[in-house]
Amino acid sequence: KSSNSKTSLRTLSKFSALARDLEKAVHGNGRKNPFENGINAEEGRTALARDLEKAVHGNGRKNPFENGINAEEGRTAKVITGLTDEESEAFATSEKKRIRAPGTLRVQGLCVVGFSIFRGADMSSPPRASSRARLCAPGLFSGLSEAQQVDSRSNSRWGNGCALSVPAEVTVIPLDIESTTTPIAFVKDILFPYIKDNVKEYLQTHWEEEECQQGVNLLRKQAEEDSHLDGAVPIPAASGNAVDDLRRMIQAVVVNECWQISLDWKTTVLKHLQGHMWRAAFKSGSMKAELFEDVVPAVRKWREVGMKVYIYSSGSVEAQKLLFGHSTEGDILEFVDGQFGTEIGHKVESESYRKIASSIECSINNNLFLTDVTRDASAAEEADMHVAVVVRPGNVGLTDDEKTYFSLITSFSELYLPSST
Ligand SMILES: CSCCC(=O)C(=O)COP(=O)(O)O
Numbered sequence: 001k002s003s004n005s006k007t008s009l010r011t012l013s014k015f016s017a018l019a020r021d022l023e024k025a026v027h028g029n030g031r032k033n034p035f036e037n038g039i040n041a042e043e044g045r046t047a048l049a050r051d052l053e054k055a056v057h058g059n060g061r062k063n064p065f066e067n068g069i070n071a072e073e074g075r076t077a078k079v080i081t082g083l084t085d086e087e088s089e090a091f092a093t094s095e096k097k098r099i100r101a102p103g104t105l106r107v108q109g110l111c112v113v114g115f116s117i118f119r120g121a122d123m124s125s126p127p128r129a130s131s132r133a134r135l136c137a138p139g140l141f142s143g144l145s146e147a148q149q150v151d152s153r154s155n156s157r158w159g160n161g162c163a164l165s166v167p168a169e170v171t172v173i174p175l176d177i178e179s180t181t182t183p184i185a186f187v188k189d190i191l192f193p194y195i196k197d198n199v200k201e202y203l204q205t206h207w208e209e210e211e212c213q214q215g216v217n218l219l220r221k222q223a224e225e226d227s228h229l230d231g232a233v234p235i236p237a238a239s240g241n242a243v244d245d246l247r248r249m250i251q252a253v254v255v256n257e258c259w260q261i262s263l264d265w266k267t268t269v270l271k272h273l274q275g276h277m278w279r280a281a282f283k284s285g286s287m288k289a290e291l292f293e294d295v296v297p298a299v300r301k302w303r304e305v306g307m308k309v310y311i312y313s314s315g316s317v318e319a320q321k322l323l324f325g326h327s328t329e330g331d332i333l334e335f336v337d338g339q340f341g342t343e344i345g346h347k348v349e350s351e352s353y354r355k356i357a358s359s360i361e362c363s364i365n366n367n368l369f370l371t372d373v374t375r376d377a378s379a380a381e382e383a384d385m386h387v388a389v390v391v392r393p394g395n396v397g398l399t400d401d402e403k404t405y406f407s408l409i410t411s412f413s414e415l416y417l418p419s420s421t
């Protein structure tokens with residue numbers, strides 16, 4: 001407890017982040033994906049060690065949502081440190097001003113877009129912002145008066161006020177799939193129900209095959225690791241009665257898969273098995289992947305100006321190839337330079353993005369990652385990748401802070417490549 005308010009507030013913001021992370025590590029945060037939660041002991045320990053490190057030394061992150069910032073957290077800090085009401089209020093207010101400053105940030109964002117459109121990349125914004133793609137999306141205008149909005153929109157070269165100027169250093173665009181290239185409805189209403197309806201038959205038909213056995217063995221291992229979780233479904237090992245074993249194992253795999261799907265888990269094992277199962281449907285032509293209508297024209301244009309386009313999705317590489325090879329727009333695999341699944345690492349981990357850049361043999365800041373998930377966007381940005389959050393119909397809504405912080409697009413056509421002038 002210190003009366004030197006600036007130092008004390010900064011320390012408190014770190015404490016509040018720590019309190020929140022500890023709270024999450026102990027009680028969970030309501031998310032079901034184990035990679036987003038300190039769900040197992042190992043992950044809990046790692047998260048705790050990392051968060052303590054961050055709390056003490058700072059984390060060098062640029063994303064305000066990963067630091068203690070709001071009134072709620074101010075209250076948490078108060079509880080932990082025994083601040084007076086006045087100190088707690090001052091903390092919340094100063095943090096609010098520092099991070100959110102809605103009017104200032106929005107107008108600043110607008111200026112940056114103005115500069116990037118009319119003066120190229122040589123912007124007078126802070127160094128970090130100048131090297132980043134900045135946003136000019138509908139949310140941006142909400143802090144302005146009607147007249148200012150109209151003025152700003154008509155100043156935009158695109159007329160509708162929606163454009164994201166891509167920094168000149170960007171030469172590679174990795175894309176997420178679900179809710180970025182492909183409607184979430186296609187995944188939730190067609191791809192996943194297909195698995196639920198066909199997993200049993202797939203297992204009965206392919207049980208003896210090496211690929212299927214490998215998948216089941218990996219699933220069994222994962223189920224052992226998940227055994228402490230509510231509703232976890234173990235996969236029994238063989239007991240000697242071949243017919244009975246087969247029936248019990250298949251039944252367990254079916255229930256385990258449905259359980260994971262119901263939690264929208266994106267484990268590598270599950271995704272591999274799903275890829276194998278979708279194969280028959282895509283190859284027979286009975287299933288075609290949906291893409292947002294702006295995807296193919298934009299990707300075609302990007303490649304014409306020399307951009308490389310990659311996919312980075314939780315879906316397996318096999319599934320990604322099936323999807324882009326059998327879309328409603330035909331086989332568009334030729335527009336994709338390569339695919340990455342979660343073998344390279346999970347999308348919430350910054351290291352995955354570093355590995356992707358190194359595998360493509362480019363600098364990380366040559367990449368602009370397009371995704372609907374802000375947590376993935378934060379991880380990529382922490383690794384120094386440019387990011388833009390794609391807002392599509394049916395997506396999980398963004399908070400006001402996320403809308404202000406991230407560069408947003410609602411269509412790939414809103415990306416403006418300097419090299420395409
Ligand atoms: C070919 S991917 C099918 C959809 C899927 O299973 C999935 O997990 C998509 O996740 P994303 O990381 O692309 O949002």
Ligand SMILES: [Mg+2]
Pocket residue numbers: 176177178179180371372373
């Ligand atoms: Mg997605």
